[in-house]
Amino acid sequence: MSNLNITLLDYGMANLLNVARAFEHCGATVKIVDNVESVASADRLVVPGVGAFEQVLNEIRSRHFDEAIRNFCKSSKPLMGICVGMQMLFEGSEEFGTHAGLGVMPGTVREVPKLTVDGLAQRVPHIGWSHLVEPEYGRDWGSTLLKPFVGQNPAFYFVHSFSAQPEKPEDRLADCMYGGHRICAAVQRDNVVATQFHPERSGEAGLTLIREFLKW
Amino acid sequence: MGNLRIIPRLDIKGPNLIKGIHLEGLRVIGDPQEYAIRYAELGADELLYIDIVASLYGRNNLSDIIRRAADKVFVPITVGGGIRSVDDVRHILRSGADKVAINTAAIARPELISEISRMFGSQAMVLSIEAKSQGPSRWEAYTDNGRERTGVDVIEWVKRGVELGAGEILITSIDREGTRKGYDIDLIRQVSQAVPVPVIASGGMGTIAHMVEAAVAGQADAVAMADILHYKRMSLDEIREAALAANLPVRKI
Numbered sequence: 001m002s003n004l005n006i007t008l009l010d011y012g013m014a015n016l017l018n019v020a021r022a023f024e025h026c027g028a029t030v031k032i033v034d035n036v037e038s039v040a041s042a043d044r045l046v047v048p049g050v051g052a053f054e055q056v057l058n059e060i061r062s063r064h065f066d067e068a069i070r071n072f073c074k075s076s077k078p079l080m081g082i083c084v085g086m087q088m089l090f091e092g093s094e095e096f097g098t099h100a101g102l103g104v105m106p107g108t109v110r111e112v113p114k115l116t117v118d119g120l121a122q123r124v125p126h127i128g129w130s131h132l133v134e135p136e137y138g139r140d141w142g143s144t145l146l147k148p149f150v151g152q153n154p155a156f157y158f159v160h161s162f163s164a165q166p167e168k169p170e171d172r173l174a175d176c177m178y179g180g181h182r183i184c185a186a187v188q189r190d191n192v193v194a195t196q197f198h199p200e201r202s203g204e205a206g207l208t209l210i211r212e213f214l215k216w
Numbered sequence: 217m218g219n220l221r222i223i224p225r226l227d228i229k230g231p232n233l234i235k236g237i238h239l240e241g242l243r244v245i246g247d248p249q250e251y252a253i254r255y256a257e258l259g260a261d262e263l264l265y266i267d268i269v270a271s272l273y274g275r276n277n278l279s280d281i282i283r284r285a286a287d288k289v290f291v292p293i294t295v296g297g298g299i300r301s302v303d304d305v306r307h308i309l310r311s312g313a314d315k316v317a318i319n320t321a322a323i324a325r326p327e328l329i330s331e332i333s334r335m336f337g338s339q340a341m342v343l344s345i346e347a348k349s350q351g352p353s354r355w356e357a358y359t360d361n362g363r364e365r366t367g368v369d370v371i372e373w374v375k376r377g378v379e380l381g382a383g384e385i386l387i388t389s390i391d392r393e394g395t396r397k398g399y400d401i402d403l404i405r406q407v408s409q410a411v412p413v414p415v416i417a418s419g420g421m422g423t424i425a426h427m428v429e430a431a432v433a434g435q436a437d438a439v440a441m442a443d444i445l446h447y448k449r450m451s452l453d454e455i456r457e458a459a460l461a462a463n464l465p466v467r468k469i
Contacts, residue, residue, distance in 0.1 A: 131468065201290060
């Protein structure tokens, strides 16, 4: 039986309501929490994120969510990070200087290239819908949350200037192409999944992914 | 580059979806909710709502319309018209908007752009500009839906707006709006080249060729359209297919 209780982490920055609405639309009961105890007792944790990495991490640390999220990742309970909520799982970011992340996954967050592979200027932030592709070293989506999309290249909505570069190829779940560059679009390891894109703003594809997470 | 975004533009007056020519001469089209749901189902990449009288009366009645839409529509929503303060922005974002489009209030007090982008991120701060041609390659920014002159040069303003923190530009040609004569390509290109952030072209879409021009010659990252959709001259899926046939990179559904 799937468990439809979602705990949505509120650390004072992200606009949580559209994330909450999308999960509720998929049948979930959403609890928005702002304290460490509620994180520990959550069945399923969703960590959204919008804004600058350093500010987000400052808010996370000042509320002691850093330890709480790390511990939750070590449990076997499902966690979904979205956008900066994905980036914070890595060891650090180069946004406006170098800043330490939570270190759940090895790798660094770097700026989206401002030139295409052909050397032409391209827009940063990357805003819009991009199609997912399998990572360079492959990943069988059939055994992941992207199971409904096996054999397809679904498009999801992105808005970001930085992206994670996982050190371990096996953490990488999907990429998207931007100006010929591979951008890490999602990671999944054990009970942790995280997306650079916004499933709550990605129409039917996004809702399908959210339903998969609720079944996970 | 990324995929060109196709964005239905819903101009709102009171409870109604309306459509004008040169941002004036308004006609009631119908219930915005009905159109928003249909456009989202047919693959709108985002939705853009502009309350066309809010800036005149200094109020915003859009939040109820946005709240209803946000319960049914799970693509990004941008809202403009009558947003004057950081508190107004917070209110409309809580109603379900992802971004705000600011014109009149930003001209009146440019620091508002910085305040909004600091508080909510630059991705939420769209600078909306209504441009009217003043001779070859010169445009003046107007406010209050093309009613008030500002004396501000569009290209100078767009650069300043991005320096202050605007994360995206919505550029509407008053001359072309509602005419179906095509986007003002010279305007779109000059704005696109002036700033590193994405540019949404608005005003004049009548045929697929106009969209191709805006994307290729104009270098727009997104195209807003109203008339062609509201009057059912073409549906969004037809537009998307025609775009693919013309080799424009758009999302495949």
